[in-house]
């Protein structure tokens with residue numbers, strides 16, 4: 285299948301995104317500069333493309349070097365966007381690309397991870413408003429004094445409730461079966477962090493025959509986990525018993541050397557949180573490692589071996605296909621609707637973080653219902 289055919293197939297499976305993209309394309313965005321720092325996966329193509337087709341000057345970088353597809357970069361470039369990203373780009377080149385995006389003096393930022401807004405907070409230049417699509421980015425931006433408004437798109441109930449809760453869990457395990465070539469039957473799966481992402485990961489693990497364990501800092505989410513039938517344990521106590529450990533906190537270095545020392549022989553380690561540093565892979569790689577299969581690295585710890593999957597990057601995206609197209613349709617449609625709201629009304633908000641208004645996704649939900657009824 286060529287990239288063009290794959291894109292055509294994606295478009296067939298994402299009618300909602302098509303409908304919202306048509307409305308964005310119909311705008312006149314000439315003279316407007318928009319910088320995107322997003323996963324450069326085929327599914328974000330329609331989002332970026334709509335803004336280019338509306339006439340905006342568009343600058344594209346990645347929010348995560350581990351999820352870049354070169355064909356996506358090439359395609360967006362062909363549409364007229366300026367792109368600075370390539371698959372496997374080193375950390376230093378990625379940081380340069382973020383600086384480059386800001387040097388283009390964008391008016392609007394649309395991102396996943398808050399890298400641009402965080403940097404622009406100290407030197408906003410022409411930035412009028414931004415939009416942040418991840419919990420990790422929102423958390424990072426809470427720590428800075430933003431001189432411009434940023435709309436928190438992640439907290440929209442449908443995005444958080446459907447995308448984070450269902451899609452990551454489902455695809456994490458279909459990817460795991462494919463990459464690790466082992467099942468979850470009877471395995472103790474430890475989920476670290478029980479937000480919507482962790483909840484979905486634990487639930488789908490159970491559906492595939494696993495025993496879900498949860499380590500979570502917040503007492504209310506520990507209670508939720510217990511009510512969902514998970515074993516809730518302190519991280520230190522859970523690690524020696526887990527066959528598979530999944531981090532889903534969005535924080536950095538959640539699992540460090542002292543935790544690795546507690547892992548059982550043969551344990552699998554993977555991360556689905558936004559940061560590629562949730563597992564302290566620098567600490568792990570001080571031990572002898574070798575790649576046994578694509579995305580499967582054996583690490584020889586002093587007391588046994590563990591398997592690091594996808595180098596600790598976001599597993600479902602870095603080692604798998606990411607979300608199924610039809611499910612991502614809702615996500616990308618809401619993303620585009622949020623972007624339209626950002627362009628129309630973003631600068632009118634006072635500086636700082638603001639929730640994206642609920643109406644943005646209610647309108648898309650109504651459209652989804654209509655399209656389904658028609659289809």
Ligand SMILES: NC(=O)c1ccc[n+]([C@@H]2O[C@H](COP(=O)([O-])OP(=O)(O)OC[C@H]3O[C@@H](n4cnc5c(N)ncnc54)[C@H](O)[C@@H]3O)[C@@H](O)[C@H]2O)c1
Nearest residue numbers: 418419420477479480481499500501502533534556557558
């Ligand atoms: N892989 C994907 O495709 C994908 C998709 C959506 C979101 N995400 C990312 O997944 C991460 C989680 O998303 P969410 O919506 O569930 O976020 P969230 O912030 O609602 O939940 C994270 C949970 O982790 C807990 N936590 C933090 N540090 C911890 C620690 N040291 N030990 C145990 N628990 C800890 C927090 O208390 C919180 O309950 C974010 O980084 C988000 O950006 C990934």
